[in-house]
Amino acid sequence: MTTSPTTSAAAPAIASATAPAAGPATRAVGQAIDWRLRFALLSLIWGFSFLLIKVGTGAYAPLQVTFGRLLFGTLVLAAAMAAKRQGLPREPRTWGHLAVAGLLLNALPFSLFAFAELTIPSTLAGICNATSPLWGMVLSVVALSEDRPTRRRVAGLGLGFLGVLTVLGVWQGFGGVDPRGTALALLASLSYPVGWIYVRRTLGGSGHSHLSLAGGQLLLATVELAVVTPFFTSVPDEFPVLPLLAVAALGALGTGFAMLVQYGLVSEVGPTTGQMVTYFVPVIATAAGVTLLGEPLNWSTPVGALVVIAGAALTQTRSGRGAARQS
Numbered sequence: 001m002t003t004s005p006t007t008s009a010a011a012p013a014i015a016s017a018t019a020p021a022a023g024p025a026t027r028a029v030g031q032a033i034d035w036r037l038r039f040a041l042l043s044l045i046w047g048f049s050f051l052l053i054k055v056g057t058g059a060y061a062p063l064q065v066t067f068g069r070l071l072f073g074t075l076v077l078a079a080a081m082a083a084k085r086q087g088l089p090r091e092p093r094t095w096g097h098l099a100v101a102g103l104l105l106n107a108l109p110f111s112l113f114a115f116a117e118l119t120i121p122s123t124l125a126g127i128c129n130a131t132s133p134l135w136g137m138v139l140s141v142v143a144l145s146e147d148r149p150t151r152r153r154v155a156g157l158g159l160g161f162l163g164v165l166t167v168l169g170v171w172q173g174f175g176g177v178d179p180r181g182t183a184l185a186l187l188a189s190l191s192y193p194v195g196w197i198y199v200r201r202t203l204g205g206s207g208h209s210h211l212s213l214a215g216g217q218l219l220l221a222t223v224e225l226a227v228v229t230p231f232f233t234s235v236p237d238e239f240p241v242l243p244l245l246a247v248a249a250l251g252a253l254g255t256g257f258a259m260l261v262q263y264g265l266v267s268e269v270g271p272t273t274g275q276m277v278t279y280f281v282p283v284i285a286t287a288a289g290v291t292l293l294g295e296p297l298n299w300s301t302p303v304g305a306l307v308v309i310a311g312a313a314l315t316q317t318r319s320g321r322g323a324a325r326q327s
Contacts, residue, residue, distance in 0.1 A: 035268050042261050043277050047284020049254040050122040050129070051292060052246040053114055059243035061233040062114030067225040068247035069110055069255055074222050076256025077215040088216045089208050095220070097202040098213065102221030104195030106255075111225075112188035119181035121295040126285025127167050127305045128185035130278060133312035134160040136193035156314025163307030169300050210263045218255070279309045 056065040081087070089095065117125050134157055164186075168177050203213065262277075282305050289295040 035265055038261050038265055039277060042258055042265065043280040043284055045253050045258045045261075046277060046281045047126065048288050049250055050113070050117070050126040050285040051288045052250040052254060053125070054117050054122040054289070054293060055246035056243050056250060057114055057117055059240045060236060060247065061229075062118065063111060063225065063229040063233055064236070065114045065247055065250070066107065066110040067222070067229050068244075069251040070106060070218060070222040070225055072248050072251025073255030073259070074215070074218045074251075076252050077211065077218055077259065080256075080260055081211055081215050084211065086209055086212050086215075088219070089206075089212055094203070094206060094208070094213075095216065097199075098216045099220045099224070101195055101199050101203070102217045102219075103224060104191050104198060106218060106221035107224045109188035109191040109195075112184045112191065116181040116184035116188065119178040120185065121289055122293060123282075123286040123289035123295050123297070123301060124167065124177065124182065125185045126289070127282045127301070127308060128164075128182065128189050129285075130189075130282045130305070130308050130312055131160065131164060131186060132189045132192045132278060133275075133315050134308075135190045136196065137315040139193050139197055153315045156311045158311070159314060160308050160311025163304045163309075163311055166300050166304030166307055168304075169298065211260075214259055214263075218259075276313075279313060282309065 053065060056068070060068070089098070113125055113129075116128075137153055137157055168182065206213070265277075286297070286302065286305060290297045
């Protein structure tokens, strides 16, 4: 089975691109809770991630927020690996590929979103995240020879980017939206399909478990931020509790725990259904930002978001013949 050309913002593409299906023990644990409830939980966690980024960057530098996020996420996966008695990969070649995957799927997009939210609302960041399937379609056509565009998918691409222009209020000079912050958020969304394609080409069929590869990926992403962060930030003079808790929740729940939930979903219902979480994230991010942070909401934001989601969904549809080949 192949996968759709994107993954959600908070999860690496390894979940659906590399390891074999989960064993009986893993399925038993996952099926203890109906997959629809886990789907809803994952949507809530990832939707609130953008609010948590905004709260975290209110007191800490963006790179510090990202480092904390990766650190807490890695600790969660380390605990899961210890519980399941799984080790990290040993091959140097695999570690090299995981280092690149950690950069493209974690360190870089997480940092870009954190920098973006210094100047744009969390609602806009969440909507920009929904453009990942659009970027994914464009890149997969170029990089993956088996992915061919159909009229429906091309229409979805155009519709999706029309939705982005609607969100930005292009007819009124972008409606006061900071172009730099928006560009950073869109670049973060672009980084995910780039990373997915890299993972698919280098780690597909590696034989390692989802958990082992993801643990190594997050560990290396954490090391990358640990090396870079001291050169651009200084140790905070104080550690406000609420932003610190936001960073901890962002890492432990929005990265580590969410990845574990996503793996169970992908194993049970397949990558196509599992990745549909992406379409609910901007809705929840918008509701959370407006309700809890008091962020402004113009009519163009929800309307444009719905257009983006519809376009992204169209880019994931395939003809009946194509779908049969990929089952």
